[in-house]
Amino acid sequence: MQKRSQTTREALVRAAVELIANGRFADTGLVNICKTAGVSRGALYHHFLSIAELLAEVHTQARDRVDELAEHSLVEARADAPARFSVALGKALAEEQLVRAGLQLAADGTDNPPWLQDEVLVRVRDQVLAVGADELDRQVLADLAVVVTAGLVSLGYTDTAWWSPEHAERIWGVLLPLFTRA
Template sequence: MEKQSERTRQSLVHAAASLIANGRVADAGLVNICRAAAVSRGALYHHFHSVAELVGEVHAQARVRVEAVAGEAFEGRAAEAPEKFSTDLGVLLREDQLVRAGIQVGPDGTNGPGRLREEALTWLRERIVASAPEGGDMHCLADLAVVVAAGLESLGHTDDYWWDPKTAEQIWGLLKPLFAVAGWARDQD
């Protein structure tokens, strides 16, 4: 019985994610979610107290995936991390409806403040600044990296060319000399 219950719960999460990823947060209403998941309203309320709680779960599961990408990107060379994070995030957005939906919503299930998109961009900026070489000031380059990552993420919602790894790699390739001038390319491995 436990497995069926978890399958129903995940079916609801994936239905809400699909509606948001392929439309907007407002499309993830009670009737649409239940129809997409092929469950009753009672089933939704058995697993979640509200639609907002369900959408909050979309955010939570997407957050885990985005955090994993960020962590993996910054495990290697710092100079490669912004490109790797941005490129891998683009791949996730292109291929994973849960992440595409979750990045648009906050932990409370709304598209208000605290959205995963802003969290991810903040992580990127903070990690770049924190990994600056001794005596280096990476604030301006961190801001530039955030602008590029945000632009690629935002543009990709209407044209997935921007989420293509080749596109991201070409754009980040233009920025690498700026990071090298700042001394960041000579970071620790």
């Protein structure tokens, strides 16, 4: 019985992820989630107190995945760390519905700021600020890293080519000399 319960819970999370990643937040109503998951309303409320609680779980799972990407890419305070993270994030956005959906959610399961995307951009900025260079250069480079990463993320929602490693690497290839020089 517990296995079936866990399977139902996972189906609900997957359904919410699919609806957000491939549509829009407004599509994540009770009826659509239950229909996509193939479960009853009662099953949803057995596992989650509300839709917001379900979406908060999506945010948590997406944050965990983004944390994995960040730990791998930002592990060392190297000048190319923001570029490596930006490329990895774009690839995850292109390939993983969980990341695509989760970046659009707040920790409380709403679509109100701050979203996971905002948390990610703060992390990129903090990474650049931690690397050498004088204060003014670090501030400018941190802002530049945020703008590039945010731009690639946002543009990819309308044209997924922006999430391709080739796109990000080409853009970062032009910018990296600024980061390594500083």
